[in-house]
Amino acid sequence: MLSRILKKAIVFDAFPKVDADCQHRSPQGGLVTIIVSICLWFLIVSEFSEYWYLNQKYEFVVDQNINHKLQINVDITVNTPCDYLTVDVIDAAGEGLHMTHELRKISTTFEVRSAHLLGDDDDDDSRLNVKQVVMAANSNTDSFSPNNDVTENTQTACRIFGNLDVNKVTGNLHITALGHGYGFYNTAVELLNFTHRIDEFSFGTHYPRLVNPLDNSVEIAEAHKEAFLYFLSIVPTTYIDNNNHVLLTNQYSVTDYSRVIEGRTGVPGIFFKYDIEPISVRIAENGVSFFTFLVRLSGLVGGIWVTAGFALKIVNRIWSSLQKYL
Template sequence: MSDLLDTFDKMPKIRQFDAFPKTQSIYTQRSSRGGLLTVVVSCLLCFLLWTEFSEYLYGERAYSFHVDDTVSSSMQINIDMTVAMQCHYLTIDVRDAVGDRLHVSEREFTKDGTTFEIGHAGRLDALPMPDLSVDKTISAAKRKSFLPSYSKRPQNKKFHKQPAFQKTAHVVQDGPACRIYGSMEVKRVSGNLHITTLGHGYGSFEHTAHELMNLSHVVHEFSFGPYFPLIAQPLDSSVEITKEHFTVFQYFTSVVPTLFIDSRGRRLKTHQYSVTDYSRNIEHGAGVPGIFIKYDIEPIVLTVRERSTTLVQFLVRLAGVVGGVWVCVGYAFRTLDRLGRVAKTVSHGGRTDDSPEGYAASYGYQRPSHIGGLTVDRRSTSSGWLNGGADTVEAMKQKWAGLGQGGAPKTHRKVDSVQQRIFSEEGRAW
């Protein structure tokens, strides 16, 4: 590793980009703790970089609420569900807070005989909620924006190319189940959508036999406002099963007008809702069996705005994350390492490895001896260096005596102490 760092240090084209002085790698100490910390910080930086990159690609959502100041007298309800009864025995009605009752005919909702299949549906409390981006939601809605009324009638030539609802996969004339699908306009007030059987709940000349009643159902799609297939709603793909003939299924929904705004400024107005479900079995004559969907309109508007960062902002944040984490971790590591060295010094009551003597001792040097004007280096035999001892001292004395008598030696070599070498190297580094 040291050889690799030395190779990079010798390259002038690389060193000229470094504006800060660095100590040569030979004078730095590496430890397993530092290597482990480098690996951990690198993994952390990879995670942070991926987070920043994901936010740059997909943006982030900002939610806000404000009072609904729009004036509207009607609202659209979209429904697509299958009930485990023949279509002939089912009736659909709407009651609102004004007191009006509307019987829904086949002009609004279509009934197709079919078989009762659960498919991929599940219970309401076990269904995951898909989370699509605002851009995908608006793009899918804009592709269907040429449909003026989002009608459900696939046989209508005006909407034959792209009907709002798919055709029934298995149409069975007078089948054991009934698929009910379509859209209708209702007053923009609280109301209740009823799906009941003939002769139970509303006056009818026909009475449904009790053994034929089974209100098990699968909700394929239920929404308010313009029909956009990619906007996930809580009741979508939910199922309720019962073996009793007299069962009441109740859904309490709270409708919130919603405005989607993507990063390009495109807008989409629709409705979202929350739902609470309740079901119970009743005795004959103690209530009306059926499927009841109660809806309340909230007086607020939810705005979902998608925000994205520019390339310059992304690069600045990227540099800030990398530099900030690396510098802060480096300072923290050096501080803890220095505290550890101080604690070690206090425990041993002597020399630290940061002092020149300690640094020289790690390389096998000891404090030099000064005899007159000469410096004698002592080298420990444990590091493989020779120890001159008394003979070296006597030789130095004779050499000094010769200099005093004018007899200069033929050659002269300046000998620097280890401490001077260390200081000179550090001085050149800084």
């Protein structure tokens, strides 16, 4: 029964076979086969690379987040004793916030460690793809690790760290000395030293493993009365990987400026002036499914072989016609 069905199915064979005795191999056919095989190899590798390495799509949209608060994550060590430092925020809404007691202050010894001058190092997350950023954000890492801080009163530096909730408007977070901008106690100029190392400065939910432009940077003061100014432009950013894992965070760009204060022409300290952009960035991974990859690969291989076969037949016929007239 099965053999009868198979015999009747022969008439539907779309892949007729040619006997080996009827086949003719030519040097031209061998050369075309080699060329097509090499081209196919490179095209297959290219298709596989496109399937394996996902593309990133960038979209710029108006920020529709209606949150009224913005979290600032700070971890900075200043080469001035803690008793003389104060942290304050003034925003565009006219609200002034005294944040010294919202952050932790620990006496320590100032060390440069592996920090670099701003702009001298490219160790940030701009080179990471979406999946790496999402994985780094979701990794379990303790926030604001102790970093071997000491609490002896004889230490001359102060580590200031923690999270601040401020209004989501343009603002100025600054670290100054008592009596130099705020406070009734006038700190002696000889005690001022705003040399500082920034281990963390970010906006939004704190992800310790994500590296920001100011992270691991250091500035050395040239005088007792010196002002360090950082101008930050914050861009709300959404990362979406190929598995639809969403990460909401904030990127920022920074420019810095410092100047020595002469007389009473300014206030010495460290100033972070931030502005929030109305445009948000959406970065999503674009990839194809394995089924789509197989369909494209099959079409590529089959199409090139068929096209090469037709081209070879046309060339052979033209060559045969020319030989008749030669």
